[in-house]
Amino acid sequence: MHDLIRTILAFCVVLGVLVFIHELGHYLAARWRGVKVETFSIGFGPPLVRWTDKAGTEWRVGPIPLGGFVKPHGFEGPDEATDEQKAAWEPGRTFHDKPVLSRAIIILAGPVFNFVLAFVLFVLLFATCGQPVPRNEVAGVRTGSAAATAGLKVGDTILGLGDLSSSNVSAIQKQVASEPGQQTTIHIKRGAEDLTLPVTLDRVASSSGGAKPIGQLGIEFASTPGAAQSFPRAVVSGAKATWMTTVQTLDGLIQIITGQHTARDLGGPLRIAQMSGQVAQYGFASLLSFMALLSVNLGLINLFPVPILDGGRLVFYLVEAIRGRPVPKKIQELGFQAGFALLAGLFLFSTFNDLSSFGLFRWLSSLAG
Incomplete structure (x- = not known):
């Protein structure tokens, strides 16, 4: 395609x-x-398709896929409604009452x-694809981050950090977090070449609410699918993933608001469209994960x-x-x-x-x- x-x-x-x-x-x-819904619209602009159900709700599909809206009956209060709107109100089914x-x-x-x-x-x-297992390969580098300044690129394989010679992702993350603002080196493999790059780790507030700052590199690790989980275990993993995604998203927003990261990290509809196309080419599992994040x-x-x-x-x-x-x-x-x-x-x-x-x-x- x-x-x-x-x-x-x-x-x-x-x-x-x-x-x-x-x-x-x-x-x-x-x-x-008990509130009647007058309109349920997906997309904005003149409706491409519309129909009215038995409950009196008009369903619409608009040509501009940047949002939608639901209009409850009597959403406008008595002070802002026109005489025509007031005459059409159905007692007991209005939002404002x-x-x-x-x-x-x-x-x-x-x-x-x-x-x-x-x-x-x-x-x-x-439940279908398993929980992704992170690899020590760089899948993304955040603009303006310590990794970007050091020259890390997508596709680099991290072999170690400073005195740490382990390529284990958890060990690398723990080492980074323990050295906020520190100057160190990062050992990578780029193609057939082994490189050692100097890096000064970012210093950010802890997402757990701790008083001490933590170090941050500013990369995303690649991952491979794990084994499919049983449904009960998938429910527990899903709850944890939803909570962690919420915490990490809030943490990122707080860092932008407080100036710890540049506001240039904020993306809009065009970035979402670009990323949607990129993740779609990696398959259904990647698309599901991206949709959950969004x-x-x-x-x-x-x-x-x-x-x-x-x-x-x-x-x-x-x-x-x-x-x-x-x-x-x-x-x-x-x-x-x-x-x-x-x-x-x-x-x-x-x-x-x-x-x-x-x-x-x-x-x-x-x-x-």
Whole structure:
């Protein structure tokens, strides 16, 4: 299959599944709490396909696969609804009339379903393909990391670090973690050549919450599939993998926010599309693992306390539950405007990062020169 076609198909499948599961969480929670759902859309723009089910929900598939939405009946409150909308309200089935707990459950269900999806994908992966076993081969080098500065490349085989002559991945990781900010050497095999490269390890905060910083190299190790696990063991491994992925994702975001890593590591839709195409060529197991990782990311991002996201709405509902009345409409509107500006800025910044990593601006500058 042509690389571009594979990338587009993989991107649509990956993002389509993640968005569908997220919105399905909102939909099922709304139905559970007695709220009618007017619209369930996957993709934006004029619908390519639409139909209405017996419950009165219009299902849509849009041409722009960058998200989706569920519109509960009466999602707009009395202060913002038009007379026409108010006339169409069905008593007892509107979102705004439900208790704050019911509204919070409906909003929270979307991110929760993303974590559930990640867990299910990990269980399926471990039960069919086994848990991946890391190899001492470099599969990825993070931009701006200690490894990138030292000159490590994808495909290098790590033979040891400093005085450590072991090629065991766990031993290498333990050695790196114990030497934050230290100058050392890394012994590698590149093709038929043995090399020793000087490296100064990064100094980062511990993801376990410890007071002492730990060392970091900034690489991803390649892995090979392990033996398929029994279903009970796969469930336990899936739960652990979901938790570790969540912790590592949060740790990476905290490091970017605190300046321990460059914000250029942030990727956007173009990077996701590129990676979707890359992992698809390695087979079904790689695609499952990538989808699980993205699902955790989507769930976490939506829980951030930014007003336009699910997490921001949950903050408003928490304040409402404490004070006994909703947050003033003006404050909500200002919050949504600020949240939209923040997300728009992040989208533009991540897209700029994507285009930079693809070499677009270097190519344009070469044309200008």
